[in-house]
Amino acid sequence: MSDSVRVPRMSTTGTFEAVHAVELAVSDRNGFVENRHIGSAVVLNPDGERLTSLGEPDAVVLPRSTLKPFQAIASLGAGAQLDDVQIAIATASHAGTAEHVAVVREVLARAGLSEDALLCPPALPADVDASAEVLRSGGTPAPVYMECSGKHAGMLAACVASGWSIRDYIDPQHPLQQHVKDVVERLTGEKVSHVAVDGCGAPVFAITLAGLARGVQRMAMSAQQSPFALYRTAATVYRCARENAWAISGRGRPDTVLMETIGGYAKAGADGAMTMSASDGTTVAVKVLGGSVPAARVAALGLLMSVGAVAPDTGALAMDRMGAVVTGGGAEVGRLRPVV
Secondary structure, three states: OOOEEEEOOOOOOOOOOOHHHHHEEEEEEEEEEEEEEEEEEEEEOOOOOOEEEEEEOEEEOOHHHHHHHHHHHHHOOOOOOHHHHHHHHHHHOOOHHHHHHHHHHHHHHOOOOOOOOOOOOOOOOOHHHHHHHHHOOOOEEHHHOOOOOHHHHHHHHHHEEEEEEOEEEEEEEHHHHHHHHHHHHHHEEEOOOOEOOOOOHHHHHHHEEHHHHHHHHHHHOOOOOOOHHHEEEEHHHHHHHHHHHHHHHHOOOOOHHHHHHHOOOOOEEEEEEEEEEEOOOEEEEEOOOOOHHHHHHHHHHHHHHHHHOOOOOHHHHHHHHHHOOEEEEEEEEEEEEOOO
């Protein structure tokens, strides 16, 4: 695996325009196509070679939460001491169930910290039942329930291990975030072209869609016996995520369901970003311009099916399990489906 660096050729002030996008997914209602989801996508084979390019895969995007495994790799590389489930939660956009929150609290306690150290915004759990339970017990929105609290806890553990400040760990100039940036650049083979603030307050580093796919593909194909520490850590993070799919999102939630069904990896990001790897390491990255995450998931799965990395029956089961249906009057009247 090479650490050679590419310089993105697209403008760093925004992602690709609609004129350069292609139709990736549609939804129909009673036989009428109601929505057309446009964007860009790229599929890489296990060797990192392009199998499919749609739209502008060399355009710069904000990866949003698809960046989380890279951030977890950086936290471990900076000394965070985490067990397998804790590593998985560091990559998660979790639902805030009691199981998830317990793991986040374990990470903080292991680092000698309280929940007060978390700098992600307060929230109620995304899981409806968990949210109701918090309110019933007299609780209020808190950072520990926020879907990114696992990532933040991992970052805090890294700061404690490295002797870095915990008061400003989400500042882009903080040593941890500079380390994250370095990890992103090494795994994607690109220079970060823009830095923005993600919904959780941490920096999000702009890279091309192709670079994002390349980084995830390199994680998928990394070996824990690699002579390079970066790739050993990448292999560990990838394995822990796959073996603890419930932690990545939540039982019955789309990304967890996808991982359980296809036997690979799936990680969505806000505003239409999606990465997915089949069990053989074939990897897809998708950006839907309108920001629909369900459409991005469906498009990504469809692309892996189209290149033979996911079997038709397995893909169909995954589509059904993640609820790619359109309802009317309480009944199914259509589907969200990939175009490819």
